[in-house]
Amino acid sequence: MLIGGWTVVASSGGEEGQDQKAWEREPLQIEVVLQRVYLDGQVTEERIVETIQAMEDFWALYEEWQVVDQTEGKVIFQKAIDDISDDLKERGYFGLNEKGELVLFDGRPQDNEVIKSFYQIDVGELESVQHEELLDGIKVNTKDRYMSLLRQFEQAAVHTHIAP
Template sequence: MNIFRIKKYFKRRWRRWRKAIWTISACGIVAWLAWLGTPLSGQLEAVMTREEPAVLETLADLQTASEQVPSKEFRQAINDIDRVRTVHLNKIYTCGEESQVLGNLNGKEIADLQNKHPDWTGHVDREGHVWFDHHIRDLSDICKRSGYIGLDSKGNLSLFEGPPKDEKVMRTFFQLDIESMESALPKEVVYQLKQGIRIEDVEEYNSVLSTFSDYATTSSQKVMKLN
């Protein structure tokens, strides 16, 4: 059985208990304040009645939000377009990317497209093609269908299309300290990594990366911090 699926199962159970505890506690505090006659501000009431505390928002959520704010330079470049340009859309998933050509559009049509999708970022390349980036918190179809995380021939933690033995690397994450990892982790976990860990959802994807990031080489850790 996949050890990461077991870990995910217990995480889900814990979240359900945490959600229930938080909801009961929040309702109790609201009722107590109401009994005291203490008025609640709109913001406080919104926070208290949320399913989970605001502090549980992850760094990844904040990073994605910042990535999805189009730059002033990109907006200006779009507004300055005075002729037909080829427009592309990159769907950038948590795992995987997909690209498509949206067509040849004039400046007004491109500006209208940006206004309809204010969360899209992008750039204009040297050939004058317009590239929109849409960040999506999900796995791409190819990752859902055949995504594996495992080791490449150089000891890098990598994302593969199919099992690692097929050597179809889609993305390389970081170099692993194999000796340190093998001495710290159970043999079955290391074996599972070498065979390839099937990735079926974002939670499992993040869990695997988090687990093995502890065994990244020093040089890889420096690069990860810079990113």
Template sequence: GKTRKKGEKRAFFLGVKTWAPETRRKTRVKRKRWLFLAVMAFLLAAGLGYGAGALVVAIEGWVNKPPGPALVAEVVLKRIYVDGYEEETRETVTLPSEAALLERYRDWKLVEKTSRRYVFERHIKDISPVTKARGYFGLLDGSILAIFGGPPGEGDVIHTFYPLDIKRMESSLPPEELAMLHRGIRVTNLAEYNSILSTFGEFALEE
């Protein structure tokens, strides 16, 4: 067979030739030496052009370069419902840029902006959660159609609409219907809201 060189060791396992650990260690050492020489050659070439000190400073500056300034802003979100109720939420956001902020709220309409405050609004085609929970149509000051957050005289006014011609209502509507309006007519959804407005809108006085 072939003559082995001194120091060369081979191991056989199931007919497969493998190099012994000693040979693998020598190969790794050679690779490390080549890598070290390549790095030194690069640093030497760069140092000749720019100076070693300048190169180190440049590398440190690139590695430690701080990120661009972030945008920290207050965002106000206004939801405006068909019954006139406005719901407002506020939050503070930190984003890379104004463009990122506008993208986040792309489904909202920007209505006001300062350097650190953005106001968005959205019109909701429904009655407000407050009206659904405890809304009543009734009369404010005896003649102005309004929605209250509770029976008239007990709940706060959510929204006022228009004054009504009470005399014409008294001659045109059944007494029970007008009495219901004085006591308060409960409203829980958009269909009821539109129906009541349609009924009493015929008696609106022109301002």
């Protein structure tokens, strides 16, 4: 049927929910995975099930997150966190491994639980107190301490130059 220049097609019911208004349909349930990526490289995940009445509201709820994967019934969001992880605050130590690299450890360096390796340190550039502290492990419990130690020891990093 033609009404005012528009073609109107009468629905015979067709697929379930196709001719229903949004408020008449059942709410959509979706699995949401929230990944938080911390400065120290740790990624935590939180899984929740969202009941969605309106997609606009759902996307607005997660506007500060980046979609990294989306499949039917599941969305994975990710957010960079400008802080170190709670695990690092509790158990993190900077130290040296057997190769003389600056390493972030879960626990004291003697436990040898490596979280992340950074760069080779020229131990000759370090004061003897700094060298001893690194061998024993330097506690990391705040973002400021983490960043400060990285900057401090970067000055003693071995810089290799490649001839042109």
